[in-house]
Amino acid sequence: MGLMDNLKGKAEELKDKAGELAGKHNDKIDNMVDKAGEAIDKATKHKYSDQIGKGTSAAKSAADSLAANKPKND
Structure with a gap:
């Protein structure tokens, strides 16, 4: 097995693990994203609130998508 095959295998393992963790801790992830957004919004004096x-929203959606694609071996 070549180096690229090893890297692809490891990348899949990491993706699966990230999906598993995102599924288990989705509420915590959403909470931290909200807190970070609020801190950034405050630091920019609400100048970029829409963005x-x-x-x-995009970060939460990405975490949800990652959690939805986790392996079904539970």
């Missing part, structure tokens, strides 16, 4: 809102 920050879109970014936090």
Whole structure:
């Protein structure tokens, strides 16, 4: 097995593990994304509130998608 095959295998393992963790801790992830968005919004004096809102929504959606694609071996 070549180096690229090893890397691809490891990448799949990491993706599966990330999906598993995202599924188990989805509430915590959403909470931390909200807190980060609020801190950034405050630091920018609410100048970019719309963009920050879109970014936090996208981050939550990405975490949900990752959690939805986790392996079904539970």
